[in-house]
Amino acid sequence: xxxxxxxxxxxxxxxxxxxxxxxxxxxxxxxxxxxxxxxxxxxxxxxxxxxxxxxxxxxxxxxxxxxxxxxxxxxxxxxxxxxxxxxxxxxxxxxxxxxxxxxxxxxxxxxxxxxxxxxxxxxxxxxxxxxxxxxxxxxxxxxxxxxxxxxxxxxxxxxxxxxxxxxxxxxxxxxxxxxxxxxxxxxxxxxxxxxxxxxxxxxxxxxxxxxxxxxxxxxxxxxxxxxxxxxxxxxxxxxxxxxxxxxxxxxxxxxxxxxxxxxxxxxxxxxxxxxxxxxxxxxxxxxxxxxxxxxxxxxxxxxxxxxxxxxxxxxxxxxxxxxxxxxxxxxxxxxx
Amino acid sequence: xxxxxxxxxxxxxxxxxxxxxxxxxxxxxxxxxxxxxxxxxxxxxxxxxxxxxxxxxxxxxxxxxxxxxxxxxxxxxxxxxxxxxxxxxxxxxxxxxxxxxxxxxxxxxxxxxxxxxxxxxxxxxxxxxxxxxxxxxxxxxxxxxxxxxxxxxxxxxxxxxxxxxxxxxxxxxxxxxxxxxxxxxxxxxxxxxxxxxxxxxxxxxxxxxxxxxxxxxxxxxxxxxxxxxxxxxxxxxxxxxxxxxxxxxxxxxxxxxxxxxxxxxxxxxxxxx
Ligand SMILES: Nc1ncnc2c1ncn2[C@@H]1O[C@H](COP(=O)(O)OP(=O)(O)O)[C@@H](O)[C@H]1O
Ligand SMILES: [Mg+2]
Numbered sequence: 001x002x003x004x005x006x007x008x009x010x011x012x013x014x015x016x017x018x019x020x021x022x023x024x025x026x027x028x029x030x031x032x033x034x035x036x037x038x039x040x041x042x043x044x045x046x047x048x049x050x051x052x053x054x055x056x057x058x059x060x061x062x063x064x065x066x067x068x069x070x071x072x073x074x075x076x077x078x079x080x081x082x083x084x085x086x087x088x089x090x091x092x093x094x095x096x097x098x099x100x101x102x103x104x105x106x107x108x109x110x111x112x113x114x115x116x117x118x119x120x121x122x123x124x125x126x127x128x129x130x131x132x133x134x135x136x137x138x139x140x141x142x143x144x145x146x147x148x149x150x151x152x153x154x155x156x157x158x159x160x161x162x163x164x165x166x167x168x169x170x171x172x173x174x175x176x177x178x179x180x181x182x183x184x185x186x187x188x189x190x191x192x193x194x195x196x197x198x199x200x201x202x203x204x205x206x207x208x209x210x211x212x213x214x215x216x217x218x219x220x221x222x223x224x225x226x227x228x229x230x231x232x233x234x235x236x237x238x239x240x241x242x243x244x245x246x247x248x249x250x251x252x253x254x255x256x257x258x259x260x261x262x263x264x265x266x267x268x269x270x271x272x273x274x275x276x277x278x279x280x281x282x283x284x285x286x287x288x289x290x291x292x293x294x295x296x297x298x299x300x301x302x303x304x305x306x307x308x309x310x311x312x313x314x315x316x317x318x319x320x321x322x323x324x325x326x327x328x329x330x331x332x333x334x335x336x
Numbered sequence: 337x338x339x340x341x342x343x344x345x346x347x348x349x350x351x352x353x354x355x356x357x358x359x360x361x362x363x364x365x366x367x368x369x370x371x372x373x374x375x376x377x378x379x380x381x382x383x384x385x386x387x388x389x390x391x392x393x394x395x396x397x398x399x400x401x402x403x404x405x406x407x408x409x410x411x412x413x414x415x416x417x418x419x420x421x422x423x424x425x426x427x428x429x430x431x432x433x434x435x436x437x438x439x440x441x442x443x444x445x446x447x448x449x450x451x452x453x454x455x456x457x458x459x460x461x462x463x464x465x466x467x468x469x470x471x472x473x474x475x476x477x478x479x480x481x482x483x484x485x486x487x488x489x490x491x492x493x494x495x496x497x498x499x500x501x502x503x504x505x506x507x508x509x510x511x512x513x514x515x516x517x518x519x520x521x522x523x524x525x526x527x528x529x530x531x532x533x534x535x536x537x538x539x540x541x542x543x544x545x546x547x548x549x550x551x552x553x554x555x556x557x558x559x560x561x562x563x564x565x566x567x568x569x570x571x572x573x574x575x576x577x578x579x580x581x582x583x584x585x586x587x588x589x590x591x592x593x594x595x596x597x598x599x600x601x602x603x604x605x606x607x608x609x
Contacts, residue, residue: 077436080436080440081440082436082439082440082601084602101439101440102442103442105440105441105442106442108440110437110440112436112437115433115434115436115437116437117437119353119357121357121360121361122353122356122357122360126353126356129349130346130349130350130353133342133345133346133349134346134441134442134443135442136342162360
């Protein structure tokens with residue numbers, strides 16, 4: 001079965017039929033010049049996005065996953081208008097991004113996980129004040145949005161702290177708030193959980209789920225962490241080499257490849273495989289055991305159960321690997 | 337791109353933040369004041385020897401030559417004749433790809449960085465300029481004007497000089513879109529800026545054709561002309577001529593910056609993930 005042909009019309013959030021994002025056979029080719037000798041230069045083409053078509057309805061939360069270099073960030077950049085596509089057409093909120101960048105900017109919010117929109121040497125609040133002016137947010141609306149973000153993202157004690165002194169997780173929460181002060185209809189998040197600890201990740205996920213539920217904000221979330229997707233999205237798009245490999249319900253992905261997290265457990269002594277309802281033991285090596293469980297499930301109850309019944313010394317959690325899922329997809333295709 | 341009156345408030349706020357950002361680095365400010373003062377003393381001794389040998393060199397008497405030194409040291413960071421202003425940060429953002437963040441905002445890139453640079457310059461003019469000048473005036477015999485009108489005329493020329501200086505530095509920074517290793521451009525800008533602004537020697541000391549060329553290049557707007565306004569060389573219509581010269585260069589450079597900016601943002605690719 002070709003996964004991209006899976007119909008997506010039955011997804012609940014698309015029922016109102018309003019398209020916010022639409023891509024039609026979009027391509028982005030980069031020309032890379034490399035020195036190939038003393039004077040000679042070699043031109044090489046990198047096809048970062050290769051005939052990508054999809055659309056996102058108002059109010060959807062869509063996961064956009066793929067391994068490093070798959071073309072996720074390039075797609076997001078085209079959707080904000082800072083990159084022009086080499087071919088194909090894009091529309092966001094009825095606007096062609098690259099042509100109408102400034103107008104679109106008021107209607108979208110963007111968070112690039114590896115960059116910050118905040119001013120490094122100034123207190124967090126200073127950045128918010130500038131954004132208030134930049135987007136001409138009415139005063140009352142600004143206050144309301146700020147108060148809400150401060151409360152839900154736990155920024156209260158951080159407003160007076162210079163951004164350079166914030167931890168990665170604090171900064172990310174600060175950046176997410178910054179992207180939302182002007183009430184964007186669409187929020188792009190490019191790897192918002194990259195490098196975050198487990199608690200910060202959970203915070204961010206909760207906040208985004210609430211935002212979508214309460215405000216109906218459309219969210220396009222790029223990540224290589226499949227747990228983000230399992231916990232936040234109903235629909236997921238998988239991209240590799242700039243091409244769409246899968247577009248459909250997260251549940252459908254499970255039929256292609258079991259998306260699992262793995263708990264690596266160190267016991268005090270060598271023991272028989274741990275037997276649990278909620279996880280299956282996939283490997284035993286001396287006192288170390290590997291337990292797999294669906295990525296949509298929380299890990300805490302499993303850990304508690306093991307700690308109660310076995311001499312637990314140490315444990316770590318391995319997130320599911322998008323590369324594994326994709327190689328299973330390729331395998332499935334060539335098999336028929 | 338539309339720029340209503342609300343935009344003026346935004347860019348004023350950006351300038352204010354620019355001021356505050358530099359104000360947070362107190363140790364750097366103190367070190368800078370110390371450096372400018374020491375450098376001023378060394379240059380002043382050199383000029384004293386030079387003007388003792390050649391009195392009236394370049395049309396300056398000894399007190400005017402010394403004043404030129406201390407004005408140069410006081411304006412050094414503020415007008416960033418040799419670089420060292422906000423353009424360094426801009427260049428770094430282009431190289432790292434952080435420029436992506438600046439580009440998706442509903443603001444004008446050039447006005448944004450100009451406002452930021454103006455805020456920086458204001459801070460450095462008062463925080464880094466006042467003390468070296470006061471020190472110079474205490475220790476040496478300077479030809480500082482008594483009339484507040486001359487000081488106002490001088491500050492106006494400094495502001496216009498800053499516009500010219502920003503115009504040059506913005507072009508230098510944007511080159512990073514094409515030249516990923518732009519260290520060479522930065523060094524060239526540093527050298528040319530030092531020489532042709534008059535930071536080493538007043539331009540009226542340069543002989544013959546070199547002097548004439550140096551005086552019509554944009555860099556003369558940055559230090560030489562403001563210093564001459566303070567020394568009372570240009571008054572009346574002469575003063576208006578100075579302003580017109582500075583404004584013409586500022587307009588030409590800023591227009592070139594806009595053209596390069598739209599080329600860069602349309603054609604060139606933002607780096608990194
Ligand atoms: N500015 C650029 N110049 C040349 N190649 C680029 C540029 N940006 C991205 N690429 C290439 O395009 C491909 C997709 O990159 P990217 O969109 O950043 O992937 P992802 O975000 O999925 O990790 C990669 O092969 C990357 O090397
Ligand atoms: Mg990326």
